Amino acid sequence: MTRVLVVEDDPQLVRALVINMQARQYGVDAAPDGATALRLAAARRPDVVLLDLGLPDMDGTDVIRALRGWTKVPILVLSARRASDEKIAALDAGADDYITKPFSMDELLARLRAAVRRTETVPLTPETTLVTTDDFTIDLLAKKAIRAGRDVRLTPTEWHLLEILVCNPGRLITQKHLLQEVWGASQSNKTNYLRVYMAQLRRKLEADPAHPRYLITEPGMGYRFES
Numbered sequence: 001m002t003r004v005l006v007v008e009d010d011p012q013l014v015r016a017l018v019i020n021m022q023a024r025q026y027g028v029d030a031a032p033d034g035a036t037a038l039r040l041a042a043a044r045r046p047d048v049v050l051l052d053l054g055l056p057d058m059d060g061t062d063v064i065r066a067l068r069g070w071t072k073v074p075i076l077v078l079s080a081r082r083a084s085d086e087k088i089a090a091l092d093a094g095a096d097d098y099i100t101k102p103f104s105m106d107e108l109l110a111r112l113r114a115a116v117r118r119t120e121t122v123p124l125t126p127e128t129t130l131v132t133t134d135d136f137t138i139d140l141l142a143k144k145a146i147r148a149g150r151d152v153r154l155t156p157t158e159w160h161l162l163e164i165l166v167c168n169p170g171r172l173i174t175q176k177h178l179l180q181e182v183w184g185a186s187q188s189n190k191t192n193y194l195r196v197y198m199a200q201l202r203r204k205l206e207a208d209p210a211h212p213r214y215l216i217t218e219p220g221m222g223y224r225f226e227s
Contacts, residue, residue, distance in 0.1 A: 001026070002026050002027065002047045002048070003028075004027065004046055004112070005028075005029050005030075005040055005046035006018065006021075006028060007030075007033075007050065007052060007055065007060070008050070009054075018030060020109065021109075033056050033057040034057050034058035035058070037055075041067060048076065048112055049073055049075045049076070050112070051076070051077050051078065051095070052078050053079040054079065061093045068094035074097075074116065075096055076097045077090045078103065080101040081100075082100055084220040087221050088220075091172060091174045092176060096118075097172060099111060117170075129141035133227055135147065135206070135214070136205050140163065143163075152205065158201055158204075160182045161197055161198070161201065162205075164178060164181055165215065165225035166227075168225070169227050170225070172223070172224045173222050173223055174221060175191050176222075178194060179193065198217070198223060201215055214227065
């Protein structure tokens with residue numbers, strides 16, 4: 001049974017989440033504040049955490065940092081905070097996804113299932129050198145992309161971006177992280193760089209660059225690779 005830890009101080013929302021998840025055979029624990037959440041996480045070892053940022057005793061980003069000190073459990077943030085900088089702060093602290101309130105229960109459950117699936121997927125290792133999709137193949141060892149049987153000419157910068165994304169399948173990588181990794185800390189606010197290079201990658205790899213299937217944008221937050 002998949003165990004979910006719900007960290008939320010709104011009793012009505014907690015009740016709705018618990019009912020919906022138990023109906024789908026999830027085991028559910030609930031915590032109304034950060035201190036209880038950290039205690040339950042250590043005792044119950046959940047498979048996924050649903051976390052509100054506005055807790056009565058501490059900010060949700062502090063809960064994320066505390067959890068990341070010892071566990072890689074998927075953390076899905078549920079928050080009414082809509083500002084991009086707050087979303088980025090939560091993701092940079094170690095959250096895996098960010099869902100803005102009010103949200104559809106079906107969407108939440110779909111994202112929860114996706115987070116659990118990612119933990120069950122064997123991560124890429126040095127021996128895993130090929131990433132294959134229906135439209136192209138990435139050879140991590142040879143550092144090249146192949147589409148329709150032909151090598152795709154990628155610049156070093158395009159390759160670096162692509163490599164980070166495909167080595168973290170399904171995971172949202174923040175704009176700040178990509179900019180720091182590829183261009184350095186001094187360029188961490190140059191989001192226009194990312195837009196230009198991601199557009200170039202889509203033109204080279206996606207069947208329909210205007211409606212990408214693999215290189216997905218999460219507006220205001222970052223990008224993810226979906227295989």
